[in-house]
Amino acid sequence: MELLYPVLIFSLLALVIGAGLAFTSRYFHVEGDPLADKVDALLPQTQCGQCGYPGCRPYADAVAADEVAVNHCVPGGERTMLAIADIMGVEPKAIEEEETAPVVAYIREDECIGCTLCIKACPVDCIIGAPKQYHTIITDHCTGCTLCLEPCPVDCIDMVETPELLEHWSWPVPGTKRAVKAEKRKAQHDGREEGLDV
């Protein structure tokens, strides 16, 4: 009989805890996926689709569901990758594509035929224009996703590097002569490793 007590106690405990869990999961249920929200907040929101998903949110959902690696966001760069790897608790992975300078789209207006195809393609609604009127880009809102290039039937859109603005200028990382020299040596070393003559 004494043997039965612990069994009873633990079954009762399991029942109570189970009921508690069932209650909390029902009444404190959070709509949506909080992890995906966190990942989405880290992404640069260019909506460029370079990750293979139709936008930042779908990629965030896929990352949160562990369907895809953390290193597919090219515009986000290393910093974003590291931050995502951190909250996902996985090993960081290098981004395969090379990081490029930030760009914005520019429409050569005298060549534009006013077809509105780019307006439909822009994921952030930053192209203004009307049928048979010149279109133009609101540069301040352009994310540089390049999605407007493809639909343009007359190829009148260029991607231009954003100019360095005085108010956005910041001090470069302090580079001493030694660091510069070491970097050069390292490059030479890497070149030799690859069998190149530098």
Place this chain on the structure above:
Amino acid sequence: MFEFWHKIQQSLSIGSVQSFTGGIVHRNQHKVTASHPIVACALPELFIHPIKQHIGDPCEPIVQVGERVLKGQTIAKPQGYLSVPVHASTSGTVTSIEEHTIPHPSGLGLISIYIKPDGLDEVDESLHPLPNYRSVDAVELRERVRQAGIAGLGGAVFPTFIKLVRDQKNPIETVILNGIECEPWLTCDHQLMIEKAHEIISGLDIILHAVDASKGIIAIEDNKLDAVKVIEKTLADMGLNESVEVRVLPTRYPQGGEKQLIQAVTGKEVPAGGLPLHIGILSTNVGTSKAVYDAVCLGEPLTERIITVSGDAVPKPANMSVRLGTSMHFLLKQCGVESFDGIKVLHGGPMMGELLSTDDVPVVKGSNGILAMTQRNIMRAHHEEEPCIRCGDCGDVCPAGLMPNLLAAHCKENQFERAEDYNLFDCIECGACSFVCPSHIPLVHYFRYGKGQVAQINREKEFAEASRVRSEKRDARLAKELAEKEEKRRIAKEKKEARAKALAEKEAAEQASSEVAAKPEEDT
């Protein structure tokens, strides 16, 4: 016994002897231009006025190319609240409005207004003098200070009119005039106090009236005792020695920093992220005070300032009264510099000033000194960085009470969040830590880099957030359009069906009626 106690008090900075924490004492002040009288700079062939010479929003040019302007005429009007206008320094013709390099460590340019002087120096008299400022409304005084384009002339160039508020919540009790000039080499404020004591004190009186404060303090370091004498005498002559006090402080860098000065003078600390206003104090430079006097009593906007032109590469160092927009190259030539080979030009003092990439930049409102140094002298200050030996000297001298070694290590490893935890943004970039570092670590450079990166990250976050909102709105719009289309299609379909049904019913009815009509015939 008393002396011993006094010393202990001093070292603990308690009791009657107050000071700020940390700081350094420069063994050699290099004040070669001390007691050099202020000389006026000659008229250059061209004036270049950048449209932004203050902290805040840039101005918008309101003159056209080819237009004739007068001295003191507004040539660029402020855009936004935190902005003050730019004025022409002499009469002449606007020859061009285009980008020109400005004195900034980036070496980048800014839209500037080029004025070719005609030598007549005709004055625009649209600002009428208000000599009886005590009877003028505070709001009008504030507006006048803004119209005159006055920004803090100590180097930070914060628009002065912003400070001149009568706030019910934070009434200003004390106005501190900053005559500290703690940077080595610089002597412009020192000489200004000797030559323009009356103007400076009148300016202080105007500020006292504008903010309705009762007490004024003029703070001067004890290496400028001649200026103290002049100021005290002028105060007595003007009968203001009741309300205004001269406070002599022991020479120590960076005593001229706003927060440090307030701590040294009043013993109160400005809270992190707060303003002196929050503790009922207004502090401004002596040069700014003189500019306020000129603007109010003489109706003259800010078109010139005093600059120390010095450095070991300058044969004839001087304190000069220079019109804003004069090229620094021209200024250095005036002081006897002939060959510019191997010379580095510093804008500001040696501790906080910026190394310029070119001397073809104009003098702006924030230029308190121009130092031309020989390469050798500059290089001596730029040793190679050695590893940190954890000596803790940087923490001892930091006037903000930070731990520079840890901050720099975090900035170096791009751990900006940690750096922020260590109060990166409380750093005033005074350079005391870099100055004492035995390993020659460019600590302040790391902090500037860290601050810039944090700003960049925040900007990117904001942009991403805005993009996300735009993208979500677009998706919602597309979904709505699609739903509307579906709805229309459904309605059209329903209508079509209804029509078809009605038609079918009608046909059926017609058929029925025709059948009914046909039947009797059949019967008959």
